[in-house]
Amino acid sequence: xxxxxxxxxxxxxxxxxxxxxxxxxxxxxxxxxxxxxxxxxxxxxxxxxxxxxxxxxxxxxxxxxxxxxxxxxxxxxxxxxxxxxxxxxxxxxxxxxxxxxxxxxxxxxxxxxxxxxxxxxxxxxxxxxxxxxxxxxxxxxxxxxxxxxxxxxxxxxxxxxxxxxxxxxxxxxxxxxxxxxxxxxxxxxxxxxxxxxxxxxxxxxxxxxxxxxxxxxxxxxxxxxxxxxxxxxxxxxxxxxxxxxxxxxxxxxxxxxxxxxxxxxxxxxxxxxxxxxxxxxxxxxxxxxxxxxxxxxxxxxxxxxxxxxxxxxxxxxxxxxxxxxxxxxxxxxxxxxxx
Amino acid sequence: xxxxxxxxxxxxxxxxxxxxxxxxxxxxxxxxxxxxxxxxxxxxxxxxxxxxxxxxxxxxxxxxxxxxxxxxxxxxxxxxxxxxxxxxxxxxxxxxxxxxxxxxxxxxxxxxxxxxxxxxxxxxxxxxxxxxxxxxxxxxxxxxxxxxxxxxxxxxxxxxxxxxxxxxxxxxxxxxxxxxxxxxxxxxxxxxxxxxxxxxxxxxxxxxxxxxxxxxxxxxxxxxxxxxxxxxxxxxxxxxxxxxxxxxxxxxxxxxxxxxxxxxxxxxxxxxxxxxxxxxxxxxxxxxx
Numbered sequence: 001x002x003x004x005x006x007x008x009x010x011x012x013x014x015x016x017x018x019x020x021x022x023x024x025x026x027x028x029x030x031x032x033x034x035x036x037x038x039x040x041x042x043x044x045x046x047x048x049x050x051x052x053x054x055x056x057x058x059x060x061x062x063x064x065x066x067x068x069x070x071x072x073x074x075x076x077x078x079x080x081x082x083x084x085x086x087x088x089x090x091x092x093x094x095x096x097x098x099x100x101x102x103x104x105x106x107x108x109x110x111x112x113x114x115x116x117x118x119x120x121x122x123x124x125x126x127x128x129x130x131x132x133x134x135x136x137x138x139x140x141x142x143x144x145x146x147x148x149x150x151x152x153x154x155x156x157x158x159x160x161x162x163x164x165x166x167x168x169x170x171x172x173x174x175x176x177x178x179x180x181x182x183x184x185x186x187x188x189x190x191x192x193x194x195x196x197x198x199x200x201x202x203x204x205x206x207x208x209x210x211x212x213x214x215x216x217x218x219x220x221x222x223x224x225x226x227x228x229x230x231x232x233x234x235x236x237x238x239x240x241x242x243x244x245x246x247x248x249x250x251x252x253x254x255x256x257x258x259x260x261x262x263x264x265x266x267x268x269x270x271x272x273x274x275x276x277x278x279x280x281x282x283x284x285x286x287x288x289x290x291x292x293x294x295x296x297x298x299x300x301x302x303x304x305x306x307x308x309x310x311x312x313x314x315x316x317x318x319x320x321x322x323x324x325x326x327x328x329x330x331x332x333x334x335x336x337x338x339x
Numbered sequence: 340x341x342x343x344x345x346x347x348x349x350x351x352x353x354x355x356x357x358x359x360x361x362x363x364x365x366x367x368x369x370x371x372x373x374x375x376x377x378x379x380x381x382x383x384x385x386x387x388x389x390x391x392x393x394x395x396x397x398x399x400x401x402x403x404x405x406x407x408x409x410x411x412x413x414x415x416x417x418x419x420x421x422x423x424x425x426x427x428x429x430x431x432x433x434x435x436x437x438x439x440x441x442x443x444x445x446x447x448x449x450x451x452x453x454x455x456x457x458x459x460x461x462x463x464x465x466x467x468x469x470x471x472x473x474x475x476x477x478x479x480x481x482x483x484x485x486x487x488x489x490x491x492x493x494x495x496x497x498x499x500x501x502x503x504x505x506x507x508x509x510x511x512x513x514x515x516x517x518x519x520x521x522x523x524x525x526x527x528x529x530x531x532x533x534x535x536x537x538x539x540x541x542x543x544x545x546x547x548x549x550x551x552x553x554x555x556x557x558x559x560x561x562x563x564x565x566x567x568x569x570x571x572x573x574x575x576x577x578x579x580x581x582x583x584x585x586x587x588x589x590x591x592x593x594x595x596x597x598x599x600x601x602x603x604x605x606x607x608x609x610x611x612x613x614x615x616x617x618x619x620x621x622x623x624x625x626x627x628x
Contacts, residue, residue, distance in 0.1 A: 012506070072509070075473075075483055100504045104485045107470035111442060111477035116588030119468035129592060143592065154595045162588040202482050202513045205499065209507035221627065245627055264505075270467050278626050299626050301617075313601050317617060321609025329611060333618040338628055 003037045004030055005091040005164070007082065008054070009101050010044040010071065012209050016053045018217075019097035019171035024057040026124060026174040027095055031058075033126045034140055036092065039063065041085065043078055043190070044071040054185060056178035063089075065190040069200065072207060073101050076199040079108045081190055086113060091164040093142050095124075098168035106168055116159035117166040118144035120269055122173055122292045129158055136160075142167070147269050147288045154288070172217050172273035172293075214264050219248035222276040222297070224267055226290075227254035228283025228304065229323065235260040237327050238282060244331055250274065252290045268293035282323045286311025303327070342398045342495065342515075343454040344388045347445060347475070348381035348417060350410040351465045375409065377416055380460025382528035384521040388458045389421045389529065391493050399423050403448050405433060405441065411544045414567050418539045419531035424564070427544055430571040432579055437587035438466075442474030444582055447575040449479060456498075457518040461486060472520035484513050485520045544569050 004027045008020040024040065031038040037060035042050050047066050054062055063085055069077050082105065086094065094109075096102035098120050110117035123145040129138040141158045142165040148155035159165045216222065223242040229235050235255070242249045251261040253268055267274055269289040279297035284290065286302075286309055294300075295314055302315035303323050312318045319326050352373035385402070392398040402417040402425035404410050414425030428448045436444065449457055457479075462469035469485070476483035484500050488508065491499035497514040503522045513519070541558075544567045548555040559566040572579060580586060605620075607613040622628045 075485075079477075100486050100502075103469045104473060104483070107438070107442075107468075107473035108477045108483070110439060110470070111474035114439065114588065116437065116439065117470060118589060119466070119470060144589075148594070156592040156595070157589050158592045159588050160590060202484060202511050202517075204509060204511050206510040207507065208509075209504070212506060278621070299621075312604065315604050316602065317607065317620075318604045319607045319609065319614070319617065321607075326609050326614060329609070329614040330618060333611075333615045334622075334627070337615075337618055337622055 002034075002090070002092045003039050003060075004034070004093045004095070005039050005041060005086070005089070007094065007096045007102065007105065008040050008042045008050065009073075009097055009099060010042065010050060014044065014046040014049055014071075016042070016050050017097060017099070017171075018176060019099060019102075019169070021053070021057065021178075022171065022174040022176045023095040023097065023169060024054075024059065025177040026169075027093075028058040028179070030093065030124060030126060030142070034092070037061065039089070039091070040185070041082060043067075043081060044073075046071075051187070055182040058179045058183065059185045061186045061188055063188050063190055065192050067192045069192065069195055072204060073105075074200075074202060074204065075104055075108060076202065077195055078105055079112070080194055080199055081192065083109055083112045084194055085190060086164060094164045094166045096166070096168045098170045102168050106166060110166055113162075113164070115162040115164055115166060116157075117168070118146060118157045119168050121146045121167045121169050122269060124167060124169070124174075129160060131160065141165070147292055170270065170273065214248060216248050216250055216265065216267065216272045216274050219274065219276055221245050221247035221278045221280070222250050222267070222274055222294070223247045223280045223282065224250040224252070224284060224294070225255050225260060225282045225323075226252040226284030227258060227260075228285065229255060229260055230283070232260045234324060237324065241280070241327050241331055244334060247278075247280075252284055252287075281311050281315070282327065284311050285309045286314070340397075340495075342391075342395060342456070343452060344391060344398060344400045344456045344458060345449050345452050345454040346381070346385050346388045346400060346402045346417065346422065347449075347457065347459040347472075348385065348402055348404050348413050349378040349460070349463050350375045350404060350406050350413045351378045351463050352376075375412070377413055378460055378463045378465075380462055380464075380521060380523050382420075382460075383523060383525040384458045384460045385417055385420060385422065386526050386528040387487065387490055387519075387521050388456075390490055390526070391456070391498075392421070394493055395495065401425060401452055401454070403428060403445065403452075405429070405445055405448075408544065408546050408550070411547055411567050415539060415542055416531070418542065419536045420528055421532065421535070425567055427567055427569045428571075428575065429544075429546075429569050430582075432572050432582050435584035435587065436582060437589045438468055438470040438474060439588055440582050440586040442471045442478060443586065444572075444575070444577055445471065446475045446478035447577040448570055449475065451570075451575055455515040457481065457516075459518070459520045461520045461522050469520070472518060476518040479518070481516055481518045482513055483518045483520070484511055487519045487521045488525050539565070541565050542567050 405428040488503040
């Protein structure tokens, strides 16, 4: 009762997805703060690796079901079991990855339980709330913090009355921090006899899943382009610079929407969060949603024609100029100096 | 038997053009000051519904949008592009609804039509939550298929759909009735049809005509297809306590403007010697190389 639950997603390789491990890391901190336990939910098949992984995150109990109806993920089977589990266990807080699984499942559960759900949080904090109109104090609520509408504001969302308090978080937003000491969580089996044929009406006929192509999170150096790059052709120069420096290429949402690069390269609140050693922002103005995905980079270079671009305020180096002139010069200068 | 499809579409502020007065003090969006557009994913959703109509012929597509009076634009635009009719779900009592309260109101409206299929965009650009579709599916006890990229085939009993996932694609079959949400990578919507624009450009809600002080009774009698019907809380049989701020479990505690603390930054121009200096410093501090 009153514990924190993390819905743990399984990858194709039957391991727990990074985003879920990140949420367990954050969930452990929130649980310690509230002095409650952290519990994990895992539904799928071949769970041995997952169980082993979960030993490193301070989980007290693993609720699991090992059944072929549960892998690959299907909405209705997972929703039914997770809903029943939450009705029984009455969690205080539940966290889901903001993935195609979490974003499919969490709203269905929230609707069934009539509880609040906040999407794409960039921070989660425990805090109090006073409702002056009702003259009521609420202690130890989950502050669900996210950039909101338009980007120049950060909203703190709370669910004063309903439980569980639910949130989704994108991959990379929370840090993956295993505990120093492993433990042996209690394993509780979920009863799959609840599942009925009607939960199987959506049938998966074919899946084609590829290994991840780009791993932005692992890159030490990130070359990122914004709408200011102007075109897909101009964007190519970023790949040249990245090849030279051993970097990865990312883009802002505006650049992705404009078709300059693919979705898998999007950095920001609704994309990937990165923390490289060096972030080279090219033609990026720096909306708060983008900054949320990169402002923890160790060093930031901004290349922009405008000296007033918001991103310049968080940059260590600001180059005021045309990216299409600056980048070739950077490459030339680099080649010259490493000789 | 005629198949009934409901497309749920939203009028959204064009978040690409956001000014300073975009938020009201209670933390909700001040839609009045922003240009309003057809939510992009909802156009993909409409196209998918139209594709089903192309294939099965005997299909009626109804668009439902929830919003203020001016959201009737969405109904007209959808009809210009090929939808058969539309309803505007509008009531002051909806103001301040979060995704749960919104999905409740919309589910009550959808129930009135009893469609075989509900098609929504995956998400709206003003919130990016992707929550309303699955929440409506749950309330209507419908199976859901999210992230739909392509309609592979359809007959009167079921559809084959391809979903776009992070690392690939998945093809599923789903029987009717069902709810699906359509990804932005799905086929773009066909353009507005000139003949339909001529026929329906005077389609209005009663409120719109009242605001223009026009007499509409004769016109609606003669040409009922020009009447965009408005539905309020009572019309869809919704319970007020599940609507608006009061029916929303999530509350905005506070809104903070982002104040950027200026970092001590080094400035360079695009001159050769400046760029050399920058690269030299990066190499010397081992940030690169």
